[in-house]
Amino acid sequence: MIAQKAGGEATLLPTPAILERLETKRAIEGxxxxxxxxxxxxxxxxxxxxxxxxxxxxxxxxxxxxxxDDMRSLVEKGAVGDVIGRYITAEGTIADPELDARTLGLGLDELRDAAMSILVIGGEAKHPIAHAIVQHGLCSVLVTDEHTARSLLDAAPDSTTSGEDPS
Incomplete structure (x- = not known):
């Protein structure tokens, strides 16, 4: 519906995002x-x-x-959330490379390299993943709520220490 309203086109990927076995993922990719x-x-x-x-x-x-249990394991490995099905840490790295290898679709580098990648996110529960995405260049446009925006701005390096005028 979003694509249609924006004059674009949406195509669904006819498969699960995360596969149980790497062999299954490879077969489906083929x-x-x-x-x-x-x-x-x-x-x-x-x-x-x-x-x-x-x-x-x-x-x-x-x-x-x-x-x-899988989710608890991901959190123990430092996962703060998922980006297009890929669980990342606060440092912007893949939390579980084996799980990532079984995840179908675009990778994080493809988001980083895209001319435009638009993140739509909001709510306090998503602040950790929002911080990781913004800090590590996984979006070029951010659509969010005021509370999340303030959280991101508060965590950003203070531009006034560099001699820049904050206004």
């Missing part, structure tokens, strides 16, 4: 339809996405891609 959708995504002019939290309320737990 499917003509799936690989066509992924290639089309790689050629997109812009990416619009949100990010998820690293807790048992995650859509990946609700959908059965991950178990509550």
């Amino acid at each position: 499917d003509r339809t799936v690989s066509g959708v992924v290639q089309r995504a790689r050629g997109a002019a812009a990416y619009l996405y949100s990010a998820g939290v690293a807790d048992t309320s995650s859509v990946h737990v609700d959908s059965g891609y991950l178990t509550p």
Whole structure:
């Protein structure tokens, strides 16, 4: 609906985001339809996405891609949330490389290299993942609420110490 209202086009990826086995992911990636959708995504002019939290309320737990134990393990490894299904730490690195290898779709470098990647995020529970995304260049445009924006600004280096006029 968003794509239609913006005069764009949306194409759904006809597969789970996270696969149980690496062999299954590789087989699905080889499917003509799936690989066509992924290639089309790689050629997109812009990416619009949100990010998820690293807790048992995650859509990946609700959908059965991950178990509550999987999520606890991700948090123990430093995950603060997921970006297009890829769980990252506050440092912007992949929290679990083995899980990431089983995740289908675009990678983090493709978001970083995109001409336009638009993050839509809000709410206090998503502050840790919002900070990681912004700090590590995973979006070029941010759409958020005032509370999240203030949290991001408060965490940013103080520009007044560099001699710049803050106004």
